[in-house]
Amino acid sequence: MAEELSGILGHVETISELDLEGVPPTTHVEDLVNVLRPDEVKPSLERDRALAGAPDPAGDSFRVPSPQA
Amino acid sequence: MSGDAVELTVAEALERIGAGDLSPGEWFGSYASRDDAVAAYLWRADDPDSAPVESAASGPLAGVPVAVKDIFCVEGLPATAGSRILEGYVPPYTATAVERLLGDGARILGKTNMDEFAMGSSNENSAYGDVLNPWDTSRVPGGSSGGSAAAVAAGLAPCAIGTDTGGSIRQPAALCGVVGLKPTYGAISRSGMIAFASSLDQCGPFTRDVRDAALLMRSMAAPDPLDSTAVGIPEGVELPSREDLSGLRIGVPRELSTDAEGIEPGVREVFERMVALCEEMGAEVDEAHLPHAGHGISAYYVLAPAEASANLARYDGVRYGKRVPADDLDAMYEATRSDGFGDEVKRRIMLGTYALSSGFYDAYYGRAQRVRTRIAEDFATAYESFDLLITPTSPTVAFGLGERAADPLAMYMSDYCTVPMSLAGIPAISIPAGLARPGDGSTGPELPVGLQIAGPAFSETLILDAAHAVEKAVGFDGAAARGGGS
Numbered sequence: 421m422a423e424e425l426s427g428i429l430g431h432v433e434t435i436s437e438l439d440l441e442g443v444p445p446t447t448h449v450e451d452l453v454n455v456l457r458p459d460e461v462k463p464s465l466e467r468d469r470a471l472a473g474a475p476d477p478a479g480d481s482f483r484v485p486s487p488q489a
Numbered sequence: 490m491s492g493d494a495v496e497l498t499v500a501e502a503l504e505r506i507g508a509g510d511l512s513p514g515e516w517f518g519s520y521a522s523r524d525d526a527v528a529a530y531l532w533r534a535d536d537p538d539s540a541p542v543e544s545a546a547s548g549p550l551a552g553v554p555v556a557v558k559d560i561f562c563v564e565g566l567p568a569t570a571g572s573r574i575l576e577g578y579v580p581p582y583t584a585t586a587v588e589r590l591l592g593d594g595a596r597i598l599g600k601t602n603m604d605e606f607a608m609g610s611s612n613e614n615s616a617y618g619d620v621l622n623p624w625d626t627s628r629v630p631g632g633s634s635g636g637s638a639a640a641v642a643a644g645l646a647p648c649a650i651g652t653d654t655g656g657s658i659r660q661p662a663a664l665c666g667v668v669g670l671k672p673t674y675g676a677i678s679r680s681g682m683i684a685f686a687s688s689l690d691q692c693g694p695f696t697r698d699v700r701d702a703a704l705l706m707r708s709m710a711a712p713d714p715l716d717s718t719a720v721g722i723p724e725g726v727e728l729p730s731r732e733d734l735s736g737l738r739i740g741v742p743r744e745l746s747t748d749a750e751g752i753e754p755g756v757r758e759v760f761e762r763m764v765a766l767c768e769e770m771g772a773e774v775d776e777a778h779l780p781h782a783g784h785g786i787s788a789y790y791v792l793a794p795a796e797a798s799a800n801l802a803r804y805d806g807v808r809y810g811k812r813v814p815a816d817d818l819d820a821m822y823e824a825t826r827s828d829g830f831g832d833e834v835k836r837r838i839m840l841g842t843y844a845l846s847s848g849f850y851d852a853y854y855g856r857a858q859r860v861r862t863r864i865a866e867d868f869a870t871a872y873e874s875f876d877l878l879i880t881p882t883s884p885t886v887a888f889g890l891g892e893r894a895a896d897p898l899a900m901y902m903s904d905y906c907t908v909p910m911s912l913a914g915i916p917a918i919s920i921p922a923g924l925a926r927p928g929d930g931s932t933g934p935e936l937p938v939g940l941q942i943a944g945p946a947f948s949e950t951l952i953l954d955a956a957h958a959v960e961k962a963v964g965f966d967g968a969a970a971r972g973g974g975s
């Protein structure tokens with residue numbers, strides 16, 4: 421995989437040949453600024469349904485192994 | 490009778506249903522009962538373990554059977570995105586795009602196979618096996634929406650939806666000989682669509698003809714409070730009616746056509762025929778210039794992996810999906826992600842995190858964002874002189890299974906002609922333009938070539954209208970892929 425990654429990076433590096441002085445970066449393509457919505461309280465996903473897909477639910481929580489075993 | 494129903498477009502079938510000549514149940518059944526010989530589906534509607542998905546009894550798409558790429562969440566149905574890490578996952582809510590189709594009366598035929606997390610151009614990166622090209626089962630259907638494209642081509646669905654990040658609708662549509670539209674970024678909500686690269690991902694239709702693509706767009710394109718980037722198509726989408734191309738200025742960018750890297754002679758020949766056809770049909774055709782488009786693949790393979798590396802951090806074995814147990818938390822994360830992700834996904838996460846690392850951010854991510862600006866500017870300049878641009882959709886026809894699997898860079902080149910439009914956020918359609926011999930010298934059947942038609946942001950109505958006229962003139966016959974004559 422290291423070889424494949426080097427090959428891809430080698431190709432990607434062709435963009436270093438371009439003169440991009442003063443070109444602004446594009447972060448998103450839409451002409452949108454601050455899309456706002458009314459601040460209304462709405463119901464969200466119920467807890468039991470949010471937990472239904474968890475590999476190891478415990479009561480109302482997601483259980484994980486200890487960070488320091 | 491049921492075999493006959495499979496030959497109908499969505500619009501034709503709806504007309505017959507309206508006239509009382511076809512029942513929606515019979516139409517749905519004619520697809521649902523067909524053998525999936527190309528392995529397009531991961532789940533089909535006859536699965537007794539799944540509760541039926543409800544859809545509206547009436548509406549503009551009442552009774553329309555639709556195949557859904559497995560990247561879309563549908564409440565109660567499995568959603569794997571082609572990954573082991575989501576094996577067995579059943580989402581608790583439905584993607585807005587699917588919700589809108591169901592609300593207009595469409596019925597889900599099945600969930601279609603795909604490259605893992607939409608990363609790939611051949612469907613070979615799925616954790617659930619290959620999809621076969623209906624025109625030649627020794628070849629790939631394209632990707633990442635390979636299952637959706639193959640389902641429509643093989644007569645396993647009259648229409649389907651997929652997603653396109655750098656070409657994942659248009660390229661498989663081209664390789665399978667069907668219509669595929671990548672709408673303007675923001676036209677259709679991404680809520681409930683499993684994220685790959687959020688500044689690029691967009692949902693769109695696969696259909697047998699252009700009119701049907703317009704029908705699905707009219708249903709799906711809308712703003713959505715659940716996705717602040719979704720603005721719909723402000724002027725709406727009209728059904729196509731154009732018979733010729735008179736009054737249209739069409740540009741042909743050499744960079745993405747005759748000069749495109751790796752373009753096969755057969756593809757070039759079909760494309761040149763399309764250029765001549767556009768002129769015959771009354772368009773004013775001239776050469777266009779997109780000087781930075783050739784750098785699209787390089788910029789894309791920085792930006793998309795960078796976004797993916799952040800988006801895929803959520804698969805951590807905690808809240809849903811697969812977990813591989815281990816003694817401590819870090820070991821659990823590592824074991825889960827090592828086991829759950831396939832090679833291409835790992836490759837892209839590593840590329841993405843590398844491109845975003847502090848020492849390399851400016852050299853890779855920063856520069857790629859600036860190249861993106863240049864490419865968008867190139868298109869903006871071109872659209873001052875042209876209404877539409879045309880290119881081949883893919884430099885090659887369908888390649889053999891396994892042929893590019895060992896060479897990621899060769900695989901990435903499949904999207905050479907489609908990635909620039911994705912970076913610019915503009916819409917583009919692929920329609921079947923004809924058949925060509927593969928460039929690999931094989932003596933197998935001739936294979937479909939796609940014509941890509943791109944326009945400025947929110948020009949879907951114009952693109953569909955022009956594509957409809959060209960489609961009528963081309964008269965492409967896809968019956969062979971549906972397993973027989975018409």
